[in-house]
Amino acid sequence: MGVLRMGYVHARVTDLEKAKQHYGDTMGLYPVLVEDGTAYFKGWDEWDHHSVVLEEGGVGVAKFGFKVADPADIERFEDRATRFGCAVSRMSAGENREVSDGIRIVLPSEHVVELYHDMTVLGTEVGTHNPEVFPRHLVGIGAPRLDHALITAEDVNLMERFFREVLDFYPSERLATSLDADADCIATWLTVGNTVHDIAILKGPNAKLHHFAFELSSWSDILRAGDLMAMDDVPVDVGPTRHGITRGQTIYFFDPSGNRNEVFSGGYVAYPDRPCVTWTPDQLEKGVFYISREVNDRFTAALT
Ligand SMILES: [Fe+2]
Structure with missing residues (x-):
């Protein structure tokens, strides 16, 4: 598998x-x-x-x-x-x-x-026998699970090849210089299961992190997460808004060390024979932030 x-x-x-x-x-x-x-x-x-x-x-x-x-x-x-x-x-x-x-x-x-291949299993509070839909006493945002990460790399084409050829990932979406088959890849969103991405790679310096993201269930959970960020003085980068790429609903924010996090919901179901979506640079802003069609400088510059 x-x-x-x-x-x-x-x-x-x-x-x-x-x-x-x-x-x-x-x-x-x-x-x-x-x-x-x-x-x-x-x-x-x-x-x-x-x-x-x-x-x-x-x-x-x-x-x-x-x-x-x-x-x-x-x-x-x-x-x-x-x-x-x-x-x-x-x-x-x-x-x-x-x-x-x-x-x-x-x-x-x-x-x-x-x-x-293995990690100690702790299980969950709701378990597998007639489970409740969520634990009653969640704290704060109550993120259910880690979803994906975006990293930067000098050679995105090579990184995409690595994940495809070595680990059997497939791209759900790409940002490429043109629609030509041999176009240079500026960013790629790769998955190995049915989530819209497990890892994404953006052209930039090697060894850097753009963000890692937690899945939430709905747009209302995203908004509630934003409310809690306000209560806790969490520095918000962008959002709440929606991505064109992945269709996900999102807030980007920073942890106290300056590592960027995201809460993400609503990406579509991916599968290997679904055609890969291609975005071109003329629609970059709409792809990243669909509603505002603006990308702030910090969003591309702040890496850890
Ligand atoms: Fe993300």
């Missing part, structure tokens, strides 16, 4: 206490564990031990974890990534807290991706 989803984002934060307030009290993620200057969180609708790891010291993303279906997938991807020209190393069980053995791949963009 291969890659199932993006299982975790391991981010760096400058102040762990402030980060715990943001991700725990405002975002409403469950604080699972704090150990050695590192905090672990999960959303209420996530079963595995954690989906967000926050390590004190710096900003940006240390690595992403992608969960695969079967231990045999690890060897297959190790071989493919090596042949693609990436540096690949083995990681042991427990090297990441509660995470199985696997491999660590340095992408052409210098981002680090870990593939693992």
Whole structure:
């Protein structure tokens, strides 16, 4: 089956206490564990031990974890990534807290991706037996789950090739210099399941993070999240508004360290034989922010 989803984002934060307030009290993620200057969180609708790891010291993303279906997938991807020209190393069980053995791949963009086949299961409050539709005592925004991330890379074409050829992702949408088949890719939105994107890549400096995003259920949940950001003095970048690309409804905002987050809802269902949507630069602003058709300078310049 291969890659199932993006299982975790391991981010760096400058102040762990402030980060715990943001991700725990405002975002409403469950604080699972704090150990050695590192905090672990999960959303209420996530079963595995954690989906967000926050390590004190710096900003940006240390690595992403992608969960695969079967231990045999690890060897297959190790071989493919090596042949693609990436540096690949083995990681042991427990090297990441509660995470199985696997491999660590340095992408052409210098981002680090870990593939693992198992993580300790904590379950959810609602469970699997006659479940309620959500836990009654959610905190703050009460984000159900981690959804996707946007990273920057100098060579977007190469990165798209990596995710397609090595990990079997497919692009749902692309921003290209023209409609020609060999046009240069400025950005690509890639998925491995049925969500509209698991990871997106935008032309820019290597090894940088633009944002990571949490799924919400509806436009009204997005607006309620905005209200809570106002209550908690969260710096909002853009929104609430809608994307043309993915059709998602969104707010972009910053954590206390300056890492950009997003709450996202309403993207369409993707599948591999759905034709890839292409956006061209003349409609860039409409693609990014459909209603205002404006992109502020900070949105492209602020990276961590
Ligand atoms: Fe996003």
